[in-house]
Amino acid sequence: MCGMPTILMRMAQSVLTFTDRGIYCPAGDFYIDPWRPVDRALITHGHADHARPGHRRYLCTDACAPVMRHRLGDISVETVKFGETRNIGGALVSFHPAGHLPGSAQIRVEVAGEVWVASGDYKVVADDISEPFEPVECHSFITECTFGLPVFKWDDQKTVAKDLNAWWAQNAADGKASILGAYSLGKAQRLLAMVDPDIGPILTHGAVENTNEVLRHQGYQLPDTIHATPDLNAKDHPGALVIAPPSALGSQWARRFGPSSTAFASGWMRLRGVRRRRAADRGFVISDHADWDGLMSAIKATDAENIYATHGYTEIFARWLNTQGYNAQVLKTEFGTGEDDTQAPSGEAA
Amino acid sequence: MKDFSSLFTTIDQTTKTSLKTKALADFFKSASDTDKLWTIALFSGRRPKRAVSTTQLREWAAEMGGIPLWLLEESYPIVGDLAETIALTLPPPSRDSDLPLTHWITELKSLATVDVDQRKARILNAWDQLDPTERFLFNKLITGGFRIGVSQKLMTRALAQATDQEEASLAHRLMGAWTPETTTYHALIEVEDVEADDSRPYPFYLAYQLEDGPEALGAPEDWQAEWKWDGIRGQIILRNGAHHVWSRGEELMTDRFPEFARLTDFLPDGIVLDGEIVAWDGAQPFPFNTLQARIGRKTVPKKLLKDAPVILLAYDLLEHEGQDLRALPLQERRARMDAVLYDLPEDAPIKAAPPLPFDTWGTLAQTRATARDHRAEGLMLKRKDSPYLSGRKKGDWWKWKLDPLTVDAVMIYAQQGHGRRANLFTDFTFAVWDGNDLVPFTKAYSGLTDDEFRKITAWVRKNTQQRFGPVRQVTPHHVFEIAFEGIHASPRHKSGIALRFPRMSRWRRDKPLQEANTLDDLKDLLKTYG
Numbered sequence A: 001m002c003g004m005p006t007i008l009m010r011m012a013q014s015v016l017t018f019t020d021r022g023i024y025c026p027a028g029d030f031y032i033d034p035w036r037p038v039d040r041a042l043i044t045h046g047h048a049d050h051a052r053p054g055h056r057r058y059l060c061t062d063a064c065a066p067v068m069r070h071r072l073g074d075i076s077v078e079t080v081k082f083g084e085t086r087n088i089g090g091a092l093v094s095f096h097p098a099g100h101l102p103g104s105a106q107i108r109v110e111v112a113g114e115v116w117v118a119s120g121d122y123k124v125v126a127d128d129i130s131e132p133f134e135p136v137e138c139h140s141f142i143t144e145c146t147f148g149l150p151v152f153k154w155d156d157q158k159t160v161a162k163d164l165n166a167w168w169a170q171n172a173a174d175g176k177a178s179i180l181g182a183y184s185l186g187k188a189q190r191l192l193a194m195v196d197p198d199i200g201p202i203l204t205h206g207a208v209e210n211t212n213e214v215l216r217h218q219g220y221q222l223p224d225t226i227h228a229t230p231d232l233n234a235k236d237h238p239g240a241l242v243i244a245p246p247s248a249l250g251s252q253w254a255r256r257f258g259p260s261s262t263a264f265a266s267g268w269m270r271l272r273g274v275r276r277r278r279a280a281d282r283g284f285v286i287s288d289h290a291d292w293d294g295l296m297s298a299i300k301a302t303d304a305e306n307i308y309a310t311h312g313y314t315e316i317f318a319r320w321l322n323t324q325g326y327n328a329q330v331l332k333t334e335f336g337t338g339e340d341d342t343q344a345p346s347g348e349a350a
Numbered sequence B: 001m002k003d004f005s006s007l008f009t010t011i012d013q014t015t016k017t018s019l020k021t022k023a024l025a026d027f028f029k030s031a032s033d034t035d036k037l038w039t040i041a042l043f044s045g046r047r048p049k050r051a052v053s054t055t056q057l058r059e060w061a062a063e064m065g066g067i068p069l070w071l072l073e074e075s076y077p078i079v080g081d082l083a084e085t086i087a088l089t090l091p092p093p094s095r096d097s098d099l100p101l102t103h104w105i106t107e108l109k110s111l112a113t114v115d116v117d118q119r120k121a122r123i124l125n126a127w128d129q130l131d132p133t134e135r136f137l138f139n140k141l142i143t144g145g146f147r148i149g150v151s152q153k154l155m156t157r158a159l160a161q162a163t164d165q166e167e168a169s170l171a172h173r174l175m176g177a178w179t180p181e182t183t184t185y186h187a188l189i190e191v192e193d194v195e196a197d198d199s200r201p202y203p204f205y206l207a208y209q210l211e212d213g214p215e216a217l218g219a220p221e222d223w224q225a226e227w228k229w230d231g232i233r234g235q236i237i238l239r240n241g242a243h244h245v246w247s248r249g250e251e252l253m254t255d256r257f258p259e260f261a262r263l264t265d266f267l268p269d270g271i272v273l274d275g276e277i278v279a280w281d282g283a284q285p286f287p288f289n290t291l292q293a294r295i296g297r298k299t300v301p302k303k304l305l306k307d308a309p310v311i312l313l314a315y316d317l318l319e320h321e322g323q324d325l326r327a328l329p330l331q332e333r334r335a336r337m338d339a340v341l342y343d344l345p346e347d348a349p350i351k352a353a354p355p356l357p358f359d360t361w362g363t364l365a366q367t368r369a370t371a372r373d374h375r376a377e378g379l380m381l382k383r384k385d386s387p388y389l390s391g392r393k394k395g396d397w398w399k400w401k402l403d404p405l406t407v408d409a410v411m412i413y414a415q416q417g418h419g420r421r422a423n424l425f426t427d428f429t430f431a432v433w434d435g436n437d438l439v440p441f442t443k444a445y446s447g448l449t450d451d452e453f454r455k456i457t458a459w460v461r462k463n464t465q466q467r468f469g470p471v472r473q474v475t476p477h478h479v480f481e482i483a484f485e486g487i488h489a490s491p492r493h494k495s496g497i498a499l500r501f502p503r504m505s506r507w508r509r510d511k512p513l514q515e516a517n518t519l520d521d522l523k524d525l526l527k528t529y530g
Helices: A003-012 A065-072 A157-173 A187-194 A206-218 A272-278 A292-302 A314-323 B002-012 B017-030 B033-042 B054-065 B069-079 B082-089 B101-113 B116-127 B132-143 B152-163 B167-173 B185-190 B258-266 B288-295 B302-307 B330-340 B361-369 B450-462 B519-529
Strands: A017-019 A022-025 A030-032 A040-042 A057-061 A077-080 A085-088 A091-097 A105-111 A114-118 A140-145 A177-181 A202-204 A241-244 A260-265 A282-284 A306-312 A327-330 B223-229 B232-239 B242-247 B271-279 B310-320 B350-352 B376-383 B397-401 B405-416 B425-434 B437-444 B464-468 B471-474 B479-484 B486-489 B497-500 B503-507
Touching: A057 A065, A057 A091, A065 A077, A065 A206, A140 A292, A157 A177, A157 A187, A157 A260, A157 A282, A187 A206, A187 A241, A202 A206, A206 A241, A272 A282, A272 B002, A306 A314, A314 A327, A314 B069, B002 B017, B002 B033, B002 B132, B017 B033, B017 B152, B033 B101, B033 B152, B033 B185, B054 B069, B054 B082, B054 B116, B054 B132, B069 B082, B082 B132, B101 B116, B101 B132, B116 B132, B152 B167, B152 B185, B167 B185, B223 B330, B223 B397, B232 B258, B232 B310, B242 B258, B258 B310, B258 B350, B271 B288, B288 B302, B288 B486, B288 B497, B310 B330, B361 B376, B405 B437, B405 B450, B405 B519, B425 B450, B425 B479, B425 B519, B437 B479, B437 B497, B437 B519, B450 B464, B450 B471, B479 B497, B486 B519, B497 B519
Parallel strands: A030 A040, A040 A057, A057 A077, A114 A140, A140 A306, A177 A241, A177 A260, A202 A241, A260 A282, A306 A327, B310 B350
Antiparallel strands: A017 A022, A022 A030, A085 A091, A091 A105, A105 A114, B223 B376, B232 B242, B232 B271, B271 B310, B376 B397, B405 B425, B405 B471, B405 B479, B425 B437, B464 B471, B479 B503, B486 B497
């Protein structure tokens, strides 16, 4: 390459640009959470809409890699520790906890003194299992806004845990199983960290238990669980809490537990219409994503001027940020078609 | 309001009718008489008069929530309920209180007499001492439509359990023009002899749809057939020299239909008739849209009275000489009714709905096929020895409607639903071809499965061309079969036609856009059936 034109071009380019394959860093020639196969992918976390198959090389945190290998099979993964810096081409890259689920990261990219942060998905309150969210100062911040409306505000985890345990204990006393629908990576383990194992046995669906095994192996502390294999007799485990992916509720698989009460754990349960449509007995408002106040405090803490809003109520949220003195834009991505709360209750991210 | 709020939470957390009934019965056993009376009122469609406009509520809520009004407005269609949107947006209350339901209703009623600044101060003061669920209920009291998964029937059953009374007799007690201001819990529910209320109607007996043919009903001679008219189901009551007209929705409509005042000249006192109110052209009913012009009017201009006069096509006699006849067999009630209505002048605003003679189910099916020629929607089948029950009960009364008319149409606009359908696109506008243009002609909201609504919602989000507030213009692509019961000329609509009961009967994924029906096809239907 001959010097001048390239340098001029590079100066004119943003640290991160937005392409049809995903978020791209020209200085480092890598993508962040791309949705089409690329040569080099930096991955924030293991949910399917962020960690997709088919890339040649992956880079993620050492905390995130085991789940990625578990889900994507034989991939070429390089890992870094949280906070460790790495030069990739002309870019200085580091990963910082996003608090979304165990191993989840925001990715900081610095080029010629200008700093951008791609947050992936995040949650600002601690949950007793994920590495707590760490604000990273930057000039430009790419934020999710799955719950970017003022109606979304979460109760603190202790309050929800109390309700959850009371529900389980009541069902156990009534001779009923408690079947709780939750996504298998992240939400399920967070719930495990919230429930009181003294109430009764905890049974898990295979999808949840496989993820549990991976995380336990990494050293994350989870209470004992029993994998509900096909030959397990539900009668041997009275008063059990059963944690399963939402799709398993109402299925043949769930009927084996006999009389039961059903519940979902999701930020969407904040909305009564969604709760009723789900037709479960209970809806626990618990999300891996930041609520309205969490989004605002996270954005403020970055001290960024430029905000790019992605997956969620992007247009409304960007409009609001612009009234608050930020330079905010909507960023169209293909996130939010995945398996956690980013999936809006109607089947797709709004 | 904590007891009422906890009742709501219990009801809201279950889909099982038995648990809802028990929760409500428990509430009826423990609450104060005034709270009980208001609870009965709310669950039977009675609510305090609205003292604050929803516009004011939105403005005040945005202000207290520290957000611009537009942001609250944008959140509303996503939440799908204004009362809930406000409850979720407000900051946590600064203090706790446990004032009873009746207190808050009294407070709302008293707002009518104070100026707007005071109203605002008192609403904000209420919000500041109610938790999110209590706020939601408080807001619901203001915005109306207190539908929280409790039907009047379920409420009546719970009340029957709590008071050890018969459900049917309670249902009758709860009919009529009472409000919590005009009665007490004791007078309404507990006194032995129901206070004389001359206007009190009987609970309507409702028919089920006959899904297959009538052969399974048994011997034809056990059944009576009538046209199923497309009007307003109503009861006309003549007691103590006065007349009262009730709709099936328990709305008192006496003033809307002044024609019936003359009935006291022809008919004896102490009778209650059940039938269909229709606009009458002298020989048969006008199409429903003629009657529609009358429904909205509380006072009727002379011209409309002349152009769209109404009559009652009576088909049942529920009370005669002041005696409740409901336990008698239908054929006996019918015979008495025919005697009462015998030899009335031709211009009397009442006629006995003619029974349709038939020997076999086959001949009846032929009669049914001609229903549209008689401006009827199909047939009613009633067992001749059946008593007049209350509510929708299977077995003795069936409606055997004509197959609907259908047209294949293109979806061009979509809007999100409310309540259980919040966040889903469920309300659509459909168009037919007029040359190369698509002309909108109807909206439809129902007929798809939850799964289909989810799929179309995902599609709408990806294929929005333009937004007009909550309405999205989408790429013309999907064809739906629209089923409807009737078609009428309508100058108010761009297409010049209006449909009766339109709904989506099928998602025609197999049908290309170009093969949807045309405006000329609709005009042909109008000529044939309009």
